[in-house]
Amino acid sequence: MPALPRSSHLLVTVTAVATLVACRGDRESSGRATLSYYESYDPRSLDPALSTDVPTGEMVTLTYDGLTQFDADGHLLPALADRWTAGGEGGRRYVFHLRAGVKFHDGTPLTAAAVRASFLHVLDPTTKGGRPWPLYPIAGAEAYAAGHSRDVQGIEVLGDTAVVFTLAEPLAIFPKFLAMPVASVVPTPLPGSLGERPVGTGPWRLVTWQHDDYLRFVRNPGYWGGAPAAETLTVRIVPEPLTRAAEFEAGRLSVLEVPFGETARWRRERPGDLVEKPALRVVYVALNNRRGPLRDVRVRQAINRAVNVPEILATVYGRRGIPSRGAIPPALAGSDTTRPRYDYDPGAARALLAEAGYRRGIDVQLWRTAANVELSRVAQAIQAQLAEVGVRVELVERDA
Structure with a gap:
């Protein structure tokens, strides 16, 4: 160690x-109108500024997007920004150009001002309980979060279509920080009930949240990355790993991370259902x-x-x-x-x-x-x- x-x-x-994941085979899943996923406990909020745990972060990722994103193998890809450039200010300046035509679930167009307002919301000292550190590399961000400054000088907008970040010091991995759920973009002006009724640009739109029971989403047909194949997604709150396994085997979950204690049995009895990476x-x-x-x-x-x-x-x-x-x-x-x-x-x-x-x-x-x-x-x-x-x-x- x-x-x-x-x-x-x-x-x-x-x-x-x-990770050892069991998935429904193509014949079972093709044509399905809904997908069923799970979390081990209820998300704390659907406000990206409060995404400090895995269930909250995963639900935020369903409903919102960041400027960048990770693919399934951890590689960085464009998201709401279709490109960016680095250089100037001794390697401290980044310019992110927004993808054209993106709209929030309520029809509001994505703008550079919304990006800036989203980051200020995360850094706002009155936003209690969050972890804004991924934005601290931006010049002035940490002082603003501590209540020592009235603005963040390291965030500026270029019209409606680009955002400039000036960092306190060079940081090559900064674009990766912007793929984290806390850096997701929300509309401006900020909806007052964002934690319960999120408004994002993501592939799924929340329609129902029965706390400690389930969340139900419908697909975003106008999603910039292509609409999901399924019409609805239900995320159930199932705390116990063995209960989740039983629900999958009964056909009530679409995907499952196999419980560690069940690894040998699943490899022996259901190898065709498993994906391991x-x-x-x-x-x-x-x-x-x-x-x-x-x-x-x-x-x-x-x-x-x-x-x-x-x-x-x-x-x-x-x-x-x-x-x-x-x-x-x-x-x-x-x-x-x-x-x-x-x-x-x-x-x-x-x-x-x-x-x-x-x-x-x-x-x-x-x-x-x-x-x-x-x-x-x-x-x-x-x-x-x-x-x-x-x-x-x-x-x-x-x-x-």
Whole structure:
């Protein structure tokens, strides 16, 4: 596992997890008027400014678009901006040209002013509970979000069809930040009930939201990227993985991420329904290295040595993953697959603890959320494995 002594967090037990998806065959799905998907819990809002979790981000992506987007393999593509240029201001200036003819679900045309207003909404200090950091590279954005400035000088419009961003410093990956749900574009003036009744440019338009039960969408026939093939999309709230699997097998879901504990059975019994590919997902435990024994790099190294990552992959994740060599999944640019990782070595872990002055062990807390079955099992496995080297772990339930 990577040691990051200069960071406030250290990654431990990091695994890149593969996605195993079951899909309805062509004969079953062809001609279907509706698709049925699921989330594990209710989205917190459909306002992009509050898209801080996976269900919210996924629902925002159905109803809105950003200036850029990722394809299924994580490659960056144009979206509401059909092109952009970088250069000038020492590599800090980007010009995004808007796609012509795009309209919001209410018929309002997309304009550069709407892009600017959307970003100001995300950065507005009165927008509580969001995570606006993807926009912080823009000059003046962080000061505006902190309430120290009345405007963001790094965002300017060129007529109705282009937006100019000037960054505080060069950042080559900035266009990728604009593909995140929080950077989705909303109409101006901002609808007052955006969190419950979204108005976007996306492929789907929300018609019903029964909280904690389902969301129902209809396709956007005028979608700039081509209208969806199905007429409607129902997203059900189904918290339990095994319940979702049963609903798929009963024909009530169109797609399913196979529960990790069911991997072997599905590979054996339904191989024709499965699609498997690397996921852009990293599972890790963050260590607070600013307090207590964890300030000592030897203690952090000992914890890494004491956790049996291959065993957790086998018992919790159905062997759908690999031990990570860093914080970036192998499928993403910047990943270093040659970087050395920590091997499981409880003897070395005990020696490191003793060298750090903790021969009798240490007491730590591990925060977890009970809402995720696999992560709860990972926390229990870590607790048991660390106990063998004298690290006594108290599991603490926290909200996601």
